Amino acid sequence: MPPGETLESLLNGSIFQFFMVFCRVGSAIMLIPGWGEAYVPPRVRLIFALMFSLALMPMLADKVPVLPADLDRFVMALTTEIGIGLFFGSLCRIIMMAVLSAGSIIALQTGIANALSVDPTTAQQAAVTGNFLIVVTLVLIFATGLDHTTLQALVGTYAVMPPGRLPPLGDFANFDARAVSDSFALAVQMSAPFLVYGLVFTGAMGLLARLMPTLQVFFVAMPAQLLIGLGLLAVTLSSMMIWFLDSYERQIGPFLSQ
Numbered sequence: 532m533p534p535g536e537t538l539e540s541l542l543n544g545s546i547f548q549f550f551m552v553f554c555r556v557g558s559a560i561m562l563i564p565g566w567g568e569a570y571v572p573p574r575v576r577l578i579f580a581l582m583f584s585l586a587l588m589p590m591l592a593d594k595v596p597v598l599p600a601d602l603d604r605f606v607m608a609l610t611t612e613i614g615i616g617l618f619f620g621s622l623c624r625i626i627m628m629a630v631l632s633a634g635s636i637i638a639l640q641t642g643i644a645n646a647l648s649v650d651p652t653t654a655q656q657a658a659v660t661g662n663f664l665i666v667v668t669l670v671l672i673f674a675t676g677l678d679h680t681t682l683q684a685l686v687g688t689y690a691v692m693p694p695g696r697l698p699p700l701g702d703f704a705n706f707d708a709r710a711v712s713d714s715f716a717l718a719v720q721m722s723a724p725f726l727v728y729g730l731v732f733t734g735a736m737g738l739l740a741r742l743m744p745t746l747q748v749f750f751v752a753m754p755a756q757l758l759i760g761l762g763l764l765a766v767t768l769s770s771m772m773i774w775f776l777d778s779y780e781r782q783i784g785p786f787l788s789q
Contacts, residue, residue: 549585552612555612555694556587556685557577557616558614558617559616559620560576560583562617562624563681564624564669567624608695615688618703622782622783623783626782627665628714629714629778631665633661633664634658634660635657636719636722637661637664638659639729640729640760641725641756668775672776675776687786717774732752732759
């Protein structure tokens with residue numbers, strides 16, 4: 532074979548393998564916590580995905596299939612990699628939504644559910660406590676090295692879901708459904724002290740209103756509910772964050788063990 536054809540076939544194969552890695556990594560980077568936030572410029576995410584894919588190429592070259600002969604298999608291979616990347620990124624994003632749900636529950640129990648601000652992660656309005664917890668969570672993810680753990684789990688998906696093969700879609704749906712359920716359960720666990728507090732406080736105010744009908748319970752209860760709620764948030768914030776970080780690492784653990 533002439534040297535020109537050998538070089539051409541080598542370049543075509545290497546470029547295809549790079550695009551296979553980039554499709555999975557790039558689609559996941561657009562969603563994972565920290566890198567996939569709305570305030571991160573798309574150009575920054577794209578450059579990081581390109582550089583990370585280039586760094587993974589020597590490690591994953593043996594696992595990536597060769598360039599398919601026909602166009603249908605070529606498109607199917609790239610589409611499958613994009614779907615796997617979106618699956619992993621959406622899994623991490625679903626876990627992060629537990630923090631926003633917990634913040635909404637806390638805002639409801641402390642009486643500030645109508646105090647809304649722009650959520651920096653979704654560019655939409657959400658409760659103030661939810662936005663605060665989201666920012667604290669992102670800072671702790673980078674401070675504790677869980678961002679590196681997330682990238683390691685992304686690389687671990689190549690052992691669970693090898694490239695070039697159509698993954699089981701039924702297992703995908705079951706895994707996502709279980710992740711949504713676990714995310715909601717995590718939100719309830721994080722906000723459990725506030726649920727108990729809201730129940731006790733509301734019952735006490737109702738009893739007080741029955742005992743003293745002339746008392747303006749609303750004007751007395753609202754400042755007290757807000758003050759006690761913020762104090763409870765200050766006391767339980769560290770425990771909530773530790774519980775979430777442990778749960779986040781446990782959720783992506785199956786990919787780390789590969």
